[in-house]
Amino acid sequence: MTKPVALWNKTHPDVQVKFQAITSNFFPKLRAALTGKSGAPDITQVDYPNLTSTIVAGNLKDVTAETRDLKGEFAPAVWDQVVVDGKVYGVPQDIGTQVLYYRSDLFEKAGLAAPATWDAYREAAATLKKKYPKAYTTALPANGGIWLASLAWNAKAKWFTTDGGAWNVGLDDGPTEKVAAYWQSMLDKGYVKGDQHWQPTWFKGLARSTYLTWIGPAWGSSALKKNAPGLAGKWAIAPLPQWSRGERAPVYWGGSLTALTSATKKTGTALKFVKWLNTSTESAKLLAADVLPASERGQRVPALTRPDPYFGGQVPGEVFTVRGTASTPWTWGPTMTDTTNYLNDAMQSALNKSTTLPEAVRKVDRETVAQLKRKGLSVR
Structure with missing residues (x-):
């Protein structure tokens, strides 16, 4: 955000933006600022999984009427990320399309192509285990609550x-049970290994060929480059496997929107900046250094349309930008932080073999219902 804000301030002297980075306890600090007598921000960044809970807390402004002209700047599946109960609460900034990163060199040696379906992925896992017995197809993350949510979404769960x-x-629900049973089977067969995303042992596993694939977001490509630089040209990117051949409905892990807070009294000028930030080519060129811009225009900047040597000359943007297919409707819950914590605990229990993944998600369902009721929300 620092560079886009600096560029805006340089080119728009009439409307200056002050940017403040919050590195910890973001949402409690936002709430405290909004309920205080002064110091509330006009604009805030919100990640998609926490959008609903931030709305329920009364922290965001409904901008449905003010953003009607922006919908066409985004793919329908992307625009859906800022819509809750038919109302628009911000403008998409970046998007974390889920893809399959895979070791193309080792797949080729094993006579395998990138799997297009989950059945093919499991078959590939069996072949890879025979060919490389000390390796695992991927890590099953103990801290993977949102990761699991994206895979349930991929199976058309709601x-x-x-x-x-x-x-x-x-x-x-049925799709989630199917996903949980699938990964329990992969764990039981020894095709996957428990680990934690973003931790040193996991990064080492990627760099040392312990893990031969990673189901991860578009913004994760920089993590591979940074932590496994010696494997340049040996990783490739493929669309996320589907449950039915021929499908390619996008799902997302993370990404964020830029929203107006409920406290702002500068709706017009704030939206002027928000629209520029998220739909201009100038801003997108800066954002694309770290994330996948959400707008159609932003996804056509050179950083995303030229071959990437790290991925064997592939053009990453061609995989990251899923067009022409409708996303399965998905709404994040109003207590997503709690649900994510429940999921993380449940996945750790499954890895410890004190429960199974299907049993774990059923437990998280009950815990989530109870938490919504404790928050005073109506549950059917």
Whole structure:
């Protein structure tokens, strides 16, 4: 955000933006600022999984009317990320399309192509285990609550829906049970190994060929480059496997929107900056150094449309930008931080073999329903 803000301030002397980075306890600090007598920000960044809870807390402004002209700047599946219960609460900034990173060199030696379906992925896992017995197809993350959510989404699950002002919770629905059973099977067969994303041992596993694939977001490509520089040209990117051949509905892990806070009295000028930040080519060129810009224009900047030597000359943007397919409707829950913590604990329990993943998600469903009720929310 630092560079885009600096460019805006240089080129728009009439409207100056002051940027403050919050590196910890972001949402409690935001809430405290908004309920205080002064110091509340006009604009805030919010990650998509925490959008609903931030709305429920009363922290964001409904900008449905003010953003009607922006919808066409984004793919429908991307624009859906800022819509909750039919209302728009911000403008998409970046998007974390889920993809399959895989060791193309070792796949080729094993006679394998990038799997297009989850059945093919499991078959590839069996072949890879025979060919490379000390390696694992991927890490099953103990801190993977949002990761698991994206894979349930990929299977057309619907964890949260609203009906007449009440919440329906479905973490134990059929698609989620299918996903949980699939990964339990992969764990039982020894194809995957428990680990924690973003921790030193996991990074070493990627760099030392312990893990031969990673189901990760578009913004994760920089993590591979930084932590496994010696494997340049040996990693490739493929679309996320699907449950039915021929499908390619996008799902996302993370990404963020830029929203107006409920405290702002500068709606017009704030939106002027927000629109420029998230739809201009000038801003997108700066954002693309670290994330995948959400706008259609932003996804056409040179950084995303030229071959990348690290990925064997592939053009990453061609995989990251999923066009022409509709995303399965998905709403993040109103207590997503708690649900994510429940999921993380449940996944750790499954890795410790004190439960199974299907049993774990059923438990998280019950815990989530109880938490919504404790928050005073209506649950059907």
